[in-house]
Amino acid sequence: MVPKTHPRYKSLLNREKVVEAFDKGILAKAGLTAHGRGESFDYLIGEKTTTEALHSIKVASAVLLLAENPVISINGNTIALSKHDIVELSEELNGKIEVNLFYRTKEREENIKKAFEEDKEIYNKIKNKKIKLLGLDPATTNKQIKNLDSLRGKVSEEGIYSADVVLVPLEDGDRTEALVNMGKTVICIDLNPLSRTARKSTITIVDELTRCIPLLTKYVKEYKQKDKKELENIVKNYDNNQNLKSILNYISNRLKNMEI
Amino acid sequence: MVPKTHPRYKSLLNREKVVEAFDKGILAKAGLTAHGRGESFDYLIGEKTTTEALHSIKVASAVLLLAENPVISINGNTIALSKHDIVELSEELNGKIEVNLFYRTKEREENIKKAFEEDKEIYNKIKNKKIKLLGLDPATTNKQIKNLDSLRGKVSEEGIYSADVVLVPLEDGDRTEALVNMGKTVICIDLNPLSRTARKSTITIVDELTRCIPLLTKYVKEYKQKDKKELENIVKNYDNNQNLKSILNYISNRLKNMEI
Numbered sequence: 357m358v359p360k361t362h363p364r365y366k367s368l369l370n371r372e373k374v375v376e377a378f379d380k381g382i383l384a385k386a387g388l389t390a391h392g393r394g395e396s397f398d399y400l401i402g403e404k405t406t407t408e409a410l411h412s413i414k415v416a417s418a419v420l421l422l423a424e425n426p427v428i429s430i431n432g433n434t435i436a437l438s439k440h441d442i443v444e445l446s447e448e449l450n451g452k453i454e455v456n457l458f459y460r461t462k463e464r465e466e467n468i469k470k471a472f473e474e475d476k477e478i479y480n481k482i483k484n485k486k487i488k489l490l491g492l493d494p495a496t497t498n499k500q501i502k503n504l505d506s507l508r509g510k511v512s513e514e515g516i517y518s519a520d521v522v523l524v525p526l527e528d529g530d531r532t533e534a535l536v537n538m539g540k541t542v543i544c545i546d547l548n549p550l551s552r553t554a555r556k557s558t559i560t561i562v563d564e565l566t567r568c569i570p571l572l573t574k575y576v577k578e579y580k581q582k583d584k585k586e587l588e589n590i591v592k593n594y595d596n597n598q599n600l601k602s603i604l605n606y607i608s609n610r611l612k613n614m615e616i
Numbered sequence: 617m618v619p620k621t622h623p624r625y626k627s628l629l630n631r632e633k634v635v636e637a638f639d640k641g642i643l644a645k646a647g648l649t650a651h652g653r654g655e656s657f658d659y660l661i662g663e664k665t666t667t668e669a670l671h672s673i674k675v676a677s678a679v680l681l682l683a684e685n686p687v688i689s690i691n692g693n694t695i696a697l698s699k700h701d702i703v704e705l706s707e708e709l710n711g712k713i714e715v716n717l718f719y720r721t722k723e724r725e726e727n728i729k730k731a732f733e734e735d736k737e738i739y740n741k742i743k744n745k746k747i748k749l750l751g752l753d754p755a756t757t758n759k760q761i762k763n764l765d766s767l768r769g770k771v772s773e774e775g776i777y778s779a780d781v782v783l784v785p786l787e788d789g790d791r792t793e794a795l796v797n798m799g800k801t802v803i804c805i806d807l808n809p810l811s812r813t814a815r816k817s818t819i820t821i822v823d824e825l826t827r828c829i830p831l832l833t834k835y836v837k838e839y840k841q842k843d844k845k846e847l848e849n850i851v852k853n854y855d856n857n858q859n860l861k862s863i864l865n866y867i868s869n870r871l872k873n874m875e876i
Binding site: 397 | 652653659864868
């Protein structure tokens with residue numbers, strides 16, 4: 357147990373969550389190294405939501421509200437860190453969550469299903485169709501994303517395949533690119549501003565997942581008061597490349613001014 | 617298997633090695649996230665040995681040759697990535713390698729012993745006393761480093777406890793600080809120039825392990841031609857803080873000039 361007084365309490369708590377999910381068979385080994393990579397980048401941005409990230413969160417919130425059929429794509433790390441927050445966000449949208457694993461095995465699928473259903477509140481939400489957990493039933497997860505090998509490319513018709521906007525927390529570059537090539541608006545959450553995912557996405561949020569998802573939910577709720585025109589205005593002048601450059605500058609300046 | 621043509625072949629190969637060591641019970645789960653953190657920082661320095669790192673490698677080589685009783689401290693990640701290179705380096709010194717684990721269990725100790733002894737060449741070197749694998753026998757690993765909890769602080773009299781110079785690849789901040797407080801010269805290899813280990817060590821090499829150890833061996837071999845005075849001249853004006861600042865500047869400039 358990490359003591360709450362530890363200066364990096366939240367970061368260490370998240371690490372524990374990821375290890376716990378690994379022990380439960382929700383996360384692959386690659387998920388542990390990926391989490392470590394994220395930790396480094398979070399450290400570089402100061403372990404807080406930057407102005408730039410807040411900007412892309414606001415734009416992403418507007419885009420999610422403007423979407424016809426938004427879907428939240430989740431993997432092991434996302435479930436480990438933000439299961440409840442993802443459910444809450446999806447409820448503010450159309451309730452669609454789709455499990456999409458890089459290393460898909462029957463066992464992991466079952467462990468993930470269990471992780472959601474063992475939570476009584478989430479179980480009831482699934483039962484009452486407030487949220488829909490897609491991507492786990494092979495009978496409906498049978499559409500293929502072009503240019504991706506079969507397991508990683510399998511998605512559901514109702515979810516990612518037909519989605520106009522896909523939120524992909526912690527996604528890899530290949531899949532992001534394939535989704536963009538299908539004409540979808542891709543919102544990613546990625547702490548590495550230089551990753552292929554970050555560069556290829558329509559909107560890149562360079563922020564840590566457990567800080568970011570609640571902020572997305574907050575702005576989605578808030579922006580429901582706005583009409584279509586107002587939402588479009590929020591999105592209109594967003595320049596993802598400019599945002600990424602600005603983050604690189606921010607990190608760059610931080611490094612230059614750090615005390616050794 | 618990673619194809620050799622992959623632009624990040626070496627990095628992916630190292631990741632595979634770490635996962636393999638994890639599967640063999642040599643590495644703890646924390647070792648997988650730690651490896652991921654290293655990957656990010658290596659990416660930021662461009663996955664090559666910087667001028668600054670080469671400078672500290674040269675100074676470290678001279679320091680190791682000037683030492684009365686140098687010891688190479690190793691953990692799971694070091695064994696996973698650089699078992700053979702570490703043996704080779706230690707042979708150029710006094711042959712002393714000491715296993716020091718953050719999460720020490722009997723099982724891991726045995727797996728590590730096996731990892732060394734299953735290699736016939738290394739086994740013979742141990743048998744012929746060309747190298748000495750310390751830190752695994754509880755009967756001789758019974759000295760306590762001050763201000764560290766018991767398991768992590770247990771070291772051997774012959775090795776780390778009496779060493780004047782300790783090379784610690786991939787070490788944590790607490791242990792580094794405790795060793796420095798014991799009056800030892802600590803050479804660390806750490807990809808994060810901002811870590812406590814990097815800041816607290818006498819000489820910090822900000823480089824990736826599998827690039828760094830062979831370079832240390834190379835310079836140790838080369839510097840054997842030099843006399844004491846010449847070696848002392850190499851060490852004399854080294855400023856670790858300045859070296860770290862210079863690396864931060866290097867990363868900072870790289871980030872500023874990167875194409876998105």
